[in-house]
Amino acid sequence: MPHTKGGLVILKEMINSLPPSEQKIATYILNNPEESILLTALSLGEKSQTSSAAVIRLCKSLGFSGFQELKIRVAGDLRVETVEEYRDIERNEDYKNIIDKVTSNTIQTLRETVDIMSIKNLEQAVTALTNAKSILFIGFGASYIAARDAEQKFMRINKNVFSFSDVHIAATAIANKGPDDVVVGISFSGNTQEAVKLLQLAKHKNATTISITKYGNSQVNQISDIQLYTSAAREATFRSGATSSRIAQLHVIDILLMCLASKEYDETIKHLDETREAISFLRDKS
Structure with missing residues (x-):
């Protein structure tokens, strides 16, 4: 089985959106995992x-193949050393404590994101990006940081890529896309209405759609052909514009890039060397 962890993380992130009977089962598992x-x-x-x-329905709601996968994932979580919960900062707190808390929260978010990642969906996303005539990354607010980062990185390996945070410009670009193009919608909540509308437009144009959202049911991932998830990153009071969730999105972008680069290794090295030479040319004194 490709996944051996992430059961407890997914249960925690999905529990509030489950029907009452499934919530009762999820609560029992979280309180009595062993x-x-x-x-x-x-x-x-x-x-x-x-x-x-109800147990079987719960497994389906969580996106698992069955009860056996849920048990294997929870068992995998129990084999991992216990990690502290996400911690908030306090008034006039010592800087060393703040450094430790922010670092701990970020590391936990990255671990949980990896634990819930579907290798099958990742493979599908990489294949779509590899074959794409053009790639559009869309994101709004803090999610645009990830979209812009993706544009810069994929441009370096010679992909025809753009990022958008303006809904009207993005809609104009998507209007001319088709089956050979890919639109990637990035939204932490998965319910950002601008992202929802743009992905609906992309679907109407028969473009392949990929979503990067927190785990769980949302409008964005329901529209998308391929779903990639980050940990819900239960961020505390001072989110600083979505700190851990932003880093999780960047991590998924990096994973996509590296998987694609490995698949097209020789071409990627060639393009990276050429971009380095271009930057060196600009830095050289005439």
Whole structure:
């Protein structure tokens, strides 16, 4: 099985959006993970005062193939050393403590993002980007930082790539796209209406759509052909414009880039060398 961790993370991130019976099961697992992985669907249903059918529905809601995958993922989480919860800063806190908290939160977000990543979806996204005639990254607010970063990085390996934060300019660009093009929508919440509308337009034009959102059901990932997820990054009061979630988005962009670069290794090295030479040319004194 390609995934061996991430069960507890996904349960925590999805629990508030689940139906009542599935919430009861999720709560039971989160409170009793060691016991839960030893239970059958029937016994877990009884323990959580629901039913085996509700357990199966929960697995489907979480995006798992079945109860066995849920148990394997939770078991994998239990084998990993316990990590502290996301921590907020306090009034007039010591700078060393702030450094430690921000660093700990970022590391945990990256770990959780990797744990919930679908290798199958990643492969599909890389294939789509590899074959794309053009690539458009769209994002708004803090998510535009990731879109702009993606544009700069993919441009260096000679991809026909653009990023947009203006909805009207993005719509104009998408209007001329088709089946050979890819539109990537980046939205932490997955419900940014500008991103939703633009992806709907891209679908209407038969372009391939990829979403990068937090894990869970959202308008953006429901529209998209290929879904990539980041950890929900339960950020505390002082988010500073989405700190951990922004870094998680950048991490997914880097993973996409490196997978694509590995697939087109020789061409990538050639393009990177050429871009380095171009920068060196600009720096050289005449």
